[in-house]
Amino acid sequence: MKQPKRVTIYDIAKKLNLNPSSVSRALNNSANVSTTTKQLILKTAEEMNYKVNSVAASLRTGNNQTIGVIVPHINQNFFANVIAGIEEVTYEMGYNLVICQSHESAAREVQCVNTLTNQHVSCIIISVSADFEDPGHLESIRKQGIPLIQFDRVADELDTMKVLNDNESAAMEAVCHMIKEGYKRIALLEGPQNLNIFRQRKAGYLAALKKYDLPIIPELIVENAWTKELGATATRKLLNLSEPPDAIFASTSDFAALGALEVATEMNIQVPKQLGICGYSNESFTEITNPSITTIDQHSILMGKTIAQLYFSELKSDVSNHKNQIVTLKPELIIRKSTKRH
Amino acid sequence: MKQPKRVTIYDIAKKLNLNPSSVSRALNNSANVSTTTKQLILKTAEEMNYKVNSVAASLRTGNNQTIGVIVPHINQNFFANVIAGIEEVTYEMGYNLVICQSHESAAREVQCVNTLTNQHVSCIIISVSADFEDPGHLESIRKQGIPLIQFDRVADELDTMKVLNDNESAAMEAVCHMIKEGYKRIALLEGPQNLNIFRQRKAGYLAALKKYDLPIIPELIVENAWTKELGATATRKLLNLSEPPDAIFASTSDFAALGALEVATEMNIQVPKQLGICGYSNESFTEITNPSITTIDQHSILMGKTIAQLYFSELKSDVSNHKNQIVTLKPELIIRKSTKRH
């Protein structure tokens, strides 16, 4: 593909018998240029179809108005919405987004971090992959002086800006709600415990049981039931126990809850009468299943906006007394038919 | 935020008493450097924690290994999946993605184009906004010598690379299927006709009617029924006609189909017995509604991969006999319960 020669500020300067720096000043709306010449420059720039080369500007200023985002998958509702929220704010500020997917792989996450740091992005926003273990690559971001914001799935031990959901209290609220609805043997579908969010949700589950003096029954806690299929398998196993649960809290996702619902339907077990089901994330389908599924909304778009706002507020804040702020959002329990016995 | 001084190739060169150009050669794995010095350079680069500055490299080479993507909304299933598909391929090739949302606004789309062209991205991939009228900004991309790939929603008249879905044949197949199931008064929910995709889907609908010698009934064609709410409103109106339709083809989206289904349920009209419903896009929820919704799958991830592959194949192809290739994918009719009378 042929690249036609692009118009530079030198071309404009030459045409007007001016100095490139004046042109630069005019284009950047600097005060140190007379309004008449500024007008003239802007007009001819327009005429000559001049476009800034922001790569050159970035190299010179060391600031490229670009924010890197790393998420496991961009085509998952929660992450897509968070990114949409981030973009809403960054767009207003004239910043661009470079988006990378880690595909839930730590190795790939490291590569994403490298490409972003090589590009000297102004900030990196990340939600870590499922097999996250070693925060070395995140530390290297900080070492290079690039602001880092972790959200949702984070390395707790790392002192960075964070935007979190209060998973524990949300999970607790959900399970308390189920208990109040009369469920007594509530099973938990749990996610990989190396991720903070799943640890917290489990903690909320346990706290709710404790609050109501219900026993913790190990056989009702199923590991790694993350997808619809795994949720279905887990549910089948649970419902075939000699003492099956009367409710399932799919703390991993609404997909697992959907798997549970399908198995219950298939086994002719009535939801919510014989079995209560609660998911997590408020995926759009939870509203239209039969019965509709109780779930927890994470305000994902708001979360994205909050993340971006956090960056910009830090940017203009006083450098000297800088602390890594942590913002925690409150998820919302959405009670639907799948847990309403009364 | 403090930016610690970054290690450059000069630092490495100085330490080793070499010339920066040798360091550059070693890092870029050039042939013109002895294996011993190459080893040495790579080792010390590692030790000194050197990271390339890809901004500087971009400025020098005029090639930044970055692809810009403009879509109406990143948090819509179809677009999120297309982007995921694009990313899968570009990642392998060491390219990055800069993602912009037009928010269905032509004005904002123009701005997105500007930021991307200013950044000298290697390629721009776009699906135009709903209020698209004037392809001027797309022409300016071409004028600047940046390869342009349009997908799905495209400006037909513009000679660029394109990756399309065969909307017309897919819509025709869907309507033919409904006719074969015995539906005779099939309504159409249509989208804004300034977008090629909705024109094509309408054409497919009309072609199917023609094929089976069914009359075109204007009162059964409803404009701009794009969302769930608009789909519901349209359906309510249709079902209250003196001669209501016996089927609805929601060519705009599955959301409109869902709205139709909800209205039918609410009015105690049996689907598929009294009313057939077919959507478009194969959103995940169409599988779990009651009854499940017949729809058209657009192979969105494949589409994304195809787009990226098209770019890379053009990249290495002979420049002289370059033609703007158009790839058309075949959507797939997914027949579910909402149209199965037999």
Next chain:
DNA sequence: CTGAAAGCGCTAACAG
């Protein structure tokens, strides 16, 4: 195989 030197396009001192 290695060194020297120029320059991508822009911005930001510093002079005038």
Next chain:
DNA sequence: CTGTTAGCGCTTTCAG
């Protein structure tokens, strides 16, 4: 207010 100059970090000729 405008011009001069240097340089961001890298790649890439051209010499040697």
